[in-house]
Amino acid sequence: MGTTALDDTPTGRASTALNTNFPPGALSPVEIIATGPSDTPLTADAEARVNRFLTEIDGDARIDTVLPAQLNDGRMLAMAIPSVTFDSMAATDLVRDLRNTAAGAAGAEIRIGGSTAEFVDLSDEMTTKLPLVVALVLTASLVFLIAAFRSIALPLKAIAMNLLATGAALGITVAVFQWGLGENVLDFTSPGFVQVYLPTVVFALLFGLSMDYEVFLIRRIREYWDASGDNQRAVAAGLTHTARPITAAAAIMIAIFASFLTADILELKQLGLALAVAIDAVLIRLVLVPALMRLLGGWNWWLPALRFRPPNTRAPRAAAE
Incomplete structure (x- = not known):
């Protein structure tokens, strides 16, 4: 997103400092929500599969780090910091790949959110x-x-x-x-x-x-x-x-x-x-x-003429006596 016009504003200076000293994706981490089917609490087996999923994606070169997951009432929240900027093609490909991988977690529904995911959904909807x-x-x-x-x-x-x-x-x-x-x-x-x-x-x-x-x-x-x-x-x-x-x-x-x-x-x-x-x-x-x-x-x-035959309004012939 080209926002060089904002470089001299407080927001622009903060973004520059963030991009200079932290991973590019720190500005917009990938949000990972895991629940059981129909938003039910995770079972022990499903929770283990979600943890394996988080460990697996932590090895992806496009992810800088996966923050420790938070568990609340049987539902899990995790944040993945991409090593690529959130509005790049690599980031959108990452979200799509994460969703494809998450679909294989049996017994758990893993949803991928965040700014990049919103861009992906908006792109799909408009397309x-x-x-x-x-x-x-x-x-x-x-x-x-x-x-x-x-x-x-x-x-x-x-x-x-x-x-x-x-x-x-x-x-x-x-x-x-x-x-x-x-x-x-x-x-x-x-x-x-x-x-x-x-x-x-x-x-x-x-x-x-x-x-x-x-x-x-x-x-x-x-x-x-x-x-x-x-x-x-x-x-x-x-x-x-x-x-x-x-x-x-x-x-x-x-x-x-x-x-x-x-x-x-x-x-x-x-x-x-x-x-x-x-x-x-x-x-x-x-x-x-x-x-x-x-x-x-x-x-x-040329325009074809539309000809309509009027209905027959003539009175019927009287019956012969």
Whole structure:
């Protein structure tokens, strides 16, 4: 976690002294809670198995020391001090390995907690829910765009272009902050990962911002199409009248988000770079979208007609006498 901006504060000085004179994991030890099934007291055999588990993990190179366990009402609490920083990939791997090992302790339920464990659980939860978020956003966008553009091809194209823009922004952010490309230029040290919330936040923000550009451009093209019926002329005229406003709006947002890169907090740098990427406004909205609309021609404006046959309201023929 990049918090160099806090180095001169009391909290920052305390953290520096702690990291300098004590194991890196002392800032956030791994909490180990052992109980019997359904939070019942441990039996003598189960307690022995828990002690063997603690002895086993004490030999792990990623653990500096395991503090003496405390026993209270048949339940055991122990603290393991990692030899790695609590927000590193090695620490998250340690928590996952401890949980896998703890699952084999018969007769005891061993739970692994602490700050790193919270990060692991949060990461798993957000990773699991991300496909649902993406599906909901795409479905809602498709429905609204079909209603707004009265077309099938344009909404599908808009969603594909927005996904391309989001994927490009996240890919560049991963290359810079996870792989460490450009560390010296942006003045940071790569932790080897990006923040877990970044894909969800960047997808939601970029998708919304990209859709603004898309609607602005396509609505103007639609106006010229309705007036002339000439797709090539409508695309050219719509692009001519919206290029400047789109470029100006994109330049303002790029300047705002790029200012995050000057922060000493790594999370802000990652978010700023992901949102400041100009691929969407420059390459996609002003090059790819018009080019695809030119190639699609009349298919841009195709929408299947929904024809409903009215019910037969004619009175039945009178029965013959």
